[in-house]
Amino acid sequence: MIPPTRLAVIGGGWAGIAAAVSACQQGAQVTLIEMAGQLGGRARSLATGETPPFAQLDNGQHILIGAYSQSLALMQALGVDLGQAFLRTPLRLRYPRHEGLQLPAGAPLTSFARGVLAYRNWPLLARLRLLAAAGGWLLRGFHCPPTWTVQGLTAGLPECVRQDLIEPLCVAALNTPAAQASAQTFLRVLHDALFSGPGSADLLLPRLPLSELLATPAQNWLQARKTDVRLSQRVQQLSRSGSGWLVDKEYFDQLILACSAVEAARLCADIQPAWAAQAAQLRYEPIITVYLHSPGSTLPAPMLALQEGPLAPAQFAFDLGQLGQQGERSGAFAFVISGAAAWVDKGLAATGEQVLAQALRELDWASPPRIQRVLAEKRATFACTPGLQRPPREIAPGLQAAGDYVQGPYPATLEGAVRAGMAAARQALKKPG
Ligand SMILES: Cc1cc2nc3c(=O)[nH]c(=O)nc-3n(C[C@H](O)[C@H](O)[C@H](O)COP(=O)(O)OP(=O)(O)OC[C@H]3O[C@@H](n4cnc5c(N)ncnc54)[C@H](O)[C@@H]3O)c2cc1C
Structure with a gap:
């Protein structure tokens, strides 16, 4: 019998958790090593x-949207009751003294059009100009030149639309002000919110402490399957060893680096200097x-x-x-x-x-x-800026990065992290040929 692949995941944020669970489901012998005293990384309680x-x-505070399909599927696979875990509502931007744009329930694209047309706080012309701009984005397949900012993309829209809708959505989704944010990534988030099926633009607000959404259920799930979950252990050093890798002198066949980009750059500086330099230049x-x-x-x-x-x-x-x-x-x-x-x-x-x-x-x-x-x-x-070069997932044979920062369509989000973790686990355990 072929022994299972020994796989180490370094870093227990959402990317590392997704990688560890997925690798465990595929039959690997997984060790998850986390520097902090708890799993969860940047989304923890x-x-x-x-x-x-x-x-x-x-x-x-974290917000998810309905289009975050892999994060939601992962939580469900770990036994989290999504109905209990989230308050789920169609997209609604309520302001203290007035109702903002609100999408009715239904297919996202038509509910977007209905919601905009019904929003009487904006003059009719402003609503029509937003719909016309959205139609233009749709016709161009939600693509734009990679050098554009969100401010540049939306410069033709009325001030009220930019202030009440574009800027709050941009800062919520990309955590980068519209004047500096990548229009291409913004359009990708809009695309997925409007085209990933019914409910994809819904807001999901956590009703439970963040750790109860993923970190705690994942730890219980992994430990019940004899996964070695090590907390309060900071990996100091990596080196090659035959066809595998040494993690602080311990041998593994495959490694997934799910720590921060800064730490991944430090650990890979001698192994793959070009990759490390790219990871280190993120702002x-x-x-x-x-x-x-x-x-x-x-x-x-x-x-x-x-x-x-x-x-x-x-x-x-x-x-x-x-x-x-x-x-x-x-x-x-x-x-x-x-x-x-x-x-x-x-x-x-x-x-x-x-x-x-x-x-x-x-x-x-x-x-x-x-x-x-x-x-x-x-x-x-x-910082999700135009033309940003993000490091690729593959670092070297048997060594991959997973995290919200690796190349991918999304800004730094829980969904970006989970997708990166799952992709790394799939690649690590791919059968040769
Ligand atoms: C305040 C805040 C609000 C946010 N709001 C949202 C939101 O509303 N919606 C959304 O989708 N996203 C949001 N995000 C972003 C989201 O939290 C991140 O994209 C996601 O958590 C990143 O996960 P990760 O696994 O890639 O990285 P991390 O969570 O950073 O995980 C990396 C892990 O590696 C560990 N580590 C580092 N070095 C080592 C080492 N040498 N050895 C062992 N372990 C190591 C770290 O301790 C950490 O646990 C928010 C983030 C913050 C901070």
């Missing part, structure tokens, strides 16, 4: 040691999350879009009480600043105060909100 509603905090955009506490308060909707400005850092607010299962997070609110480089420079304390002032100005509160926590992820996602 932290036990704070505080009392509810802040006993557990996500490192940042990053931060995300700041400001958690507010206001007992007894609720927002007009579980998720609100906010008008960003020089004195208004946050683009979205989430009412965690409305999202939680049994009111256990009631009174907790998350305000999110994507593309937050300028606010990181101003300092987290000052940014927290500015968000609090924005929240007081724009929303009604049953009790005075106060700042609970300000969390910053300085390398939340790579």
Whole structure:
């Protein structure tokens, strides 16, 4: 009998988890090595040691869309009940004082057209110009020159459409301001949201702490199948050994590097310098999350879009009480600043105060909100800019990269990470010939 392939996955974020589960399903003998004390990477929850509603905090609010088919399928395969795990609604951009664009349920393309036509906050001409622009994108197969920014792509649209729709969608999907964001990647996300079948443009807001969506079920699933899951172990060194690889002197037939691009570049610097240089040149955009506490308060909707400005850092607010299962997070609110480089420079304390002032100005509160926590992820996602050269998945025979940053159609997203992890596992275990 042929012994199973010994495969190591280095890094236990969503890409590494997807790779480990997929490799295990294909019969490999998998070792998953994670530097942190828990799986989940950039999409994890932290036990704070505080009392509810802040006993557990996500490192940042995450949103999925219906088109994230592989992430959703992976969660389901691990036994996660998607109906319980997410609040799923057709795309809706609700603002504090008025309803924003809202798509009715149904086939995404027709519901987009119906939603735009019905949105009377924009003059009719603005709605028609958006539909005409979308028709043009459709005719060109959602392709545009790779050097274009989202701002350039949408320059002909009325200001109200850019401000109320394009900019919030761009910063939410690409975590990069429209003036710097890749139009090609933006169009790809729009394409998948509108063309991946019914519900593909739906928003899925987590009702559970992030770790319960994937990291914890995956760890239980892997350990039940005798996968070696090692936490708090940072891989220091890789080297070739015959037809396989040594990971800190331990032999494996195949390796999947699912750690950050920075760490992957360090580990591969001598093995494949050109690949390492490409991974090392990526630039990053931060995300700041400001958690507010206001007992007894609720927002007009579980998720609100906010008008960003020089004195208004946050683009979205989430009412965690409305999202939680049994009111256990009631009174907790998350305000999110994507593309937050300028606010990181101003300092987290000052940014927290500015968000609090924005929240007081724009929303009604049953009790005075106060700042609970300000969390910053300085390398939340790579900056998704035009013409960006992302490193390929293959590094060397038997050595692959998996992560949201490897070449692929998506910006840095959970779905990009999961797809990369699964593709790497498939390739690693491909039968010769
Ligand atoms: C605040 C925030 C909000 C976000 N919002 C959204 C959103 O709304 N929707 C969306 O789709 N995406 C969102 N993202 C992006 C999403 O979280 C990432 O795209 C995804 O989690 C990346 O997963 P990954 O596995 O590629 O990388 P990571 O999660 O970074 O995983 C890499 C792992 O490797 C480990 N590691 C590194 N070096 C080593 C080593 N030497 N040895 C062992 N282990 C190592 C790290 O500890 C880490 O766990 C958000 C990200 C942040 C930070």
